[in-house]
Every structure is written in C-alpha cells, then in structure tokens.
C-alpha cells in the first residue's frame with residue numbers, strides 16, 4: 001500500500017464504470033446498455049455477449065483470473081461462487097480465456113442450502129443469479145488473486161426472490177412509476193425517472209485481534225456474552241468526535257483507499273460515542289448501488305482490520321453497558337434531471353408539491369409503522385431497539401420547528417401562509433463571523449428524522465443489510481403517492497384538491513409526529529395514548545410481514561408475493577432461533593470449559609493460602625476466607641444457572657421451527673442466559689485477573 005496517493009487517480013480504478021464502458025464498448029452497444037441502466041429497458045443476449053467479452057478483457061488486464069456472480073441471499077451476508085475464465089483445453093494443450101453473454105447474465109449456483117423459507121424444497125435445488133447491470137461490476141484484489149465481481153439478483157426456479165436485491169429493484173420500479181405519475185400531475189413533463197437516493201452511515205467497533213481470538217463469544221457470536229463493566233465507560237463523552245488514534249487512523253486510511261478504488265465514495269469518518277467505536281459514511285448514491293456499496297464497506301472494514309492486527313465488530317451490541325452500533329439510512333427521491341422531491345425550498349409553505357410529498361410520507365410511515373419497525377429488526381438489534389438503548393422501538397417522525405409549524409397551520413386552518421426562518425448565529429466573539437442558522441435544530445433521539453432535504457431512518461442495525469428498510473420505504477411511499485394520484489387524477493379543481501389532500505394527510509397522520517425526547521418514559525406513555533405501536537423485539541415484529549395490509553401493499557406494487565412474504569417471515573423466525581441457540585451454546589461451553597475450571601483453580605489457590613498463612617504465622621486469614629466464601633457462593637449460582645440454561649436449550653432445540661420456537665428462545669433461553677451471566681460477571685470482579693480466562697471489557701475497549 002502506497003503512503004500517499006492522489007484520490008482522483010485511484011477512484012474507481014477497479015470498476016467497470018461508465019468511462020470504461022464508453023471507451024471499450026461499440027457505440028451502439030454502449031447506448032443500449034445505458035438505456036437499460038437508466039430507463040429499465042430490456043437487454044438482448046447479443047448485446048450481452050459483446051459486453052461480456054469486453055468486461056472479461058478489461059478484467060484480465062486488471063489481473064483477474066476468475067469471475068463471480070456476487071449476490072445477497074437471506075443470510076445477511078453476500079455470497080459468491082468463483083469460476084475461472086479458462087475454457088476446455090484445446091488440441092494443442094493450451095486454454096483460451098472466455099466469458100459469454102450467457103455467463104454474464106445468468107448463473108446457477110447449487111442453491112439448495114441457502115435459506116428459502118419453504119419456497120423451494122431441497123430436491124428442487126435450482127436457483128438462478130441474474131446480472132444487475134444497474135450496479136457496476138468490479139475487480140476485487142485479495143489473497144485469492146483478482147476476481148471480477150458481477151452484482152446479481154438471486155431467484156428460485158419459479159422466479160421467487162431469494163435475496164435482498166430483487167425486492168429492492170422491484171420497489172425502485174414501484175416508486176419510480178408513482179413519482180413520475182405524481183410529477184406529471186404537477187405539470188412536470190421533463191423528468192424521465194425518479195429514484196431513491198440513499199446514504200448509509202455505518203457504525204462499527206475495532207478491537208485488537210490477539211485479544212479477540214481469546215474470546216470464544218466474539219468468535220462464535222460477534223458479541224460478548226460475558227464481561228464486567230470496566231472502571232471507565234463512555235460517561236466522559238471524550239471519545240465522540242475525539243482525535244483519532246494513530247493505529248485506527250492508519251486503518252481508516254487503508255479502508256478509504258480500498259473503497260475508493262472500488263468506486264465507493266467514502267466520505268466521512270469519526271470516532272463514535274463508545275470507546276473503540278467509529279463511523280464511516282459514503283456520499284449518497286442511487287439506492288441499489290448504495291446497498292451494494294454498504295455490503296462492500298462492511299466486507300472491507302473487516303478485511304482491512306485483519307491486516308492491521310485488528311478485528312472489526314459489526315454486531316449491534318458487542319458490549320453490554322456501552323453504546324451499540326446502528327446504521328442510519330438517509331433517504332430521498334431524486335429525478336434524472338436533478339429534482340430532489342424532499343427539498344423544501346426557501347418557503348416550504350407555498351411549495352405544494354413538497355408539502356404533498358411530505359404529508360404522503362407521514363401517511364406512509366403512520367400506516368406502516370409496523371413494517372418499518374420490522375425492516376430494522378434483526379437479532380442483534382433487539383439489544384438496542386426497545387431495550388435500554390436508543391433509538392426507541394416506537395416509530396415517530398421528527399420534522400423540526402419550521403415544518404411542524406407549517407403542519408400546524410395546515411391542520412388548524414386548512415392552509416399554510418408563512419414559513420419560519422433561520423436566525424443569525426451570534427457567538428459573542430467578534431472574530432468569528434456570524435452566519436445564518438438552519439431553520440430547524442436537529443433531534444438525535446428520533447428514529448425517523450427530517451434532516452434538511454432527506455429523511456434519516458435511524459433504527460437500522462449495523463450488521464444487517466440495508467436493503468429491507470429501503471424496500472419498505474420505497475413501497476410504502478409508492479402507495480401513498482399512488483393514493484394521492486388516484487384522488488388528484490379525478491379532481492375537477494386540481495389546486496383545491498391538492499390543498500385539501502395536504503390538509504387531510506396532515507390532520508389524519510399528525511399523531512406520528514414527535515419532536516421531543518424519544519428516549520424519555522413520558523414518550524412511551526404518550527405514544528401508547530396516540531395508539532402508536534411499540535414493538536419490542538424481532539419475534540414480535542415478524543408478524544407485520546404477513547398481515548393482510550402488508551400482503552395487499554406488496555402485491556399491489558409487485559414487490560413481494562404472499563408466498564415470498566411468508567417465506568421471509570419463516571426465515572426470520574428460524575434465523576432468530578439459530579442465532580440464540582448458538583449464543584446459548586457458546587455460553588454453556590465457555591462456562592463449563594473455561595470459567596468454572598479457572599475459578600476452581602483460583603479457589604484452590606486461595607484455600608492453600610488460608611492454610612499456609614495460618615500455619616506460618618497464625619495471622620488473621622478472614623480476608624482470604626471471606627473471598628473464598630463469596631466466590632464459592634457465586635460459583636454455585638453459576639453452576640445452577642448453567643444447568644437451567646442447558647435444560648431450556650434442550651427443550652428449545654427439540655421444538656419445531658417457527659414462531660413458537662423463536663418465542664421460546666426469546667422468553668426462556670434469553671432469560672436463562674442473563675441469569676447465567678450475572679454471577680459470572682460478579683466473579684470476574686473478584687478473581688485474580690491473571691486467572692481469568694479471557695480479556696476484560698477494559699482490555700478490549702481501551703487497549704486498541
């Protein structure tokens with residue numbers, strides 16, 4: 001890795017991007033591909049053949065020996081199967097490098113062992129990967145050499161989506177269609193397409209690799225299952241935005257360099273709230289690419305960490321008692337000619353299109369709060385949402401003072417006549433220039449906040465794919481736009497109908513707006529009064545996927561069929577049970593094989609010292625004796641809790657897959673896990689540090 005480099009020289013150098021395509025593809029082929037990418041037109045096999053050939057030549061120049069269809073099955077991580085470019089040896093014993101259009105557009109991984117939630121029996125192993133030309137192919141360099149990675153969708157033999165990308169692309173088509181329909185009603189004849197823009201802020205932890213390898217819980221589950229709190233936590237607020245340490249800075253530099261080469265516009269980096277926690281945010285891109293890039297970011301964060309003797313933890317709650325990690329999904333809608341539908345302009349009160357868009361989004365979020373909540377749920381995120389950490393599990397929307405004021409005018413009088421303006425910021429220091437403040441302050445506790453010209457959905461989990469939240473957002477907003485168009489298309493007096501619709505949406509859905517402190521207990525009460533759902537866990541959230549309301553929504557816009565939704569619900573229940581089962585078994589192993597033996601040794605040592613000290617001088621050995629008694633008491637508690645955990649895990653394991661089993665893991669197994677953790681963490685505080693079998697929270701969080 002070079003020490004210094006020019007970003008514009010390396011940016012996108014490993015990507016089969018527009019510049020490369022323009023240089024390499026015959027003009028007609030290039031144009032056809034462009035039409036497919038930007039307007040969604042179909043692509044024929046002949047054109048694909050030409051593209052495949054040029055893509056291969058370019059990749060080989062980059063050193064590639066293999067290609068892979070890179071896809072996102074419902075495992076939470078990406079999958080790939082590598083094929084080399086070599087064709088069968090010729091008579092002279094040599095080989096040619098080949099790659100056909102068919103190989104580019106279609107792959108057939110033997111897919112029977114990816115989760116399908118009953119969509120495909122194991123004997124029907126066929127699954128297809130299909131080229132997504134809207135997300136550029138790239139060459140990845142690593143220990144395996146160089147590999148041409150082709151972003152693909154993954155479907156069953158009968159065309160059902162088995163991945164994250166297919167529904168996302170479908171939902172983008174839905175919102176495109178409804179947005180253009182709405183724009184036409186407002187007299188826009190120039191915009192051809194409208195796409196969701198997405199910018200994903202990614203939080204993560206870094207720990208030392210050597211220490212990580214001594215923690216079986218981190219290795220097997222990605223989070224610590226035991227661990228007493230260190231003397232210092234995050235209470236000093238000295239880590240957030242603090243100066244970045246050398247070791248971490250050098251890691252971030254390498255991550256950026258690798259990402260830039262792959263065309264990922266990594267932009268912002270800083271320390272986060274918890275010690276050892278950091279954030280990376282790229283510049284926003286069209287949803288599909290942003291989702292792919294987020295996967296690449298997660299992979300790169302992990303890969304580069306190992307090179308630096310570090311490990312990157314993407315889990316939502318790697319450490320109890322300190323801040324967990326999330327992923328903020330910044331979302332807006334942009335047309336091909338650069339209109340951002342969420343841009344309020346200087347005087348939002350008279351921007352009718354904006355107000356209709358805004359109030360339609362309020363309606364969408366209010367009506368489908370349960371679905372949005374579900375889209376952000378994953379096993380790890382249960383430790384944040386609705387547990388003792390923010391953001392809360394209740395969905396509400398923060399608009400800020402300016403927009404809230406406009407909404408109030410609409411609700412009270414049916415129309416809005418003025419917009420609050422930002423004031424001058426005066427610091428009281430002459431040498432600091434005064435400047436205009438934003439019309440609205442920020443709110444860090446809101447799960448769904450309007451931030452200037454976009455919404456920021458903050459519930460999402462750090463380890464989860466960001467696809468599902470965007471699928472839901474795109475589809476529910478498409479529905480709200482479609483409802484609006486249905487009304488406006490029939491209206492005799494368009495302007496009047498628009499005003500009425502804006503006021504109606506604002507009035508009917510104002511209960512979803514909350515500008516106060518989302519972390520407070522009062523809000524939980526207030527939200528209950530307003531009838532807003534407070535869904536506490538993943539298992540409680542999953543049913544939202546298969547309500548009549550959800551099925552009607554997703555089927556109407558061709559995003560999911562009923563069968564696909566049911567399969568997803570099943571996969572999530574199963575995934576939950578499996579994840580908790582692994583955690584419970586890891587706890588059982590660590591307790592039986594590491595903790596109890598270590599503590600037993602420690603007690604023998606103390607007992608020895610009691611006898612020896614007494615023999616040697618007859619001194620008071622009550623400190624040793626008290627410590628011993630205390631440890632023995634905790635050890636007994638540990639043993640009993642261990643037995644209890646073993647029992648419930650056994651029961652859970654025997655249960656048939658599905659909601660009941662997941663619920664049992666949630667209610668009984670998780671509780672038994674907590675009961676085991678308590679005495680173990682107490683013992684960690686008493687037993688000799690050198691005797692303790694794994695590095696402490698302090699070692700992991702502060703000694704990076």
Ligand code: ADP
Pocket residue numbers: 197198199200201268281282283284330331332333340451453454
């Ligand atoms: P904030 O401070 O409000 O979190 P940032 O400027 O740090 O905002 O941006 C956070 C993320 O939002 C970045 O990925 C950024 O590119 C993205 N973003 C900015 N504007 C938009 C927009 N109009 N639509 C979607 N994402 C956006």
Ligand code: MG
Pocket residue numbers: 201328456
């Ligand atoms: Mg942000």
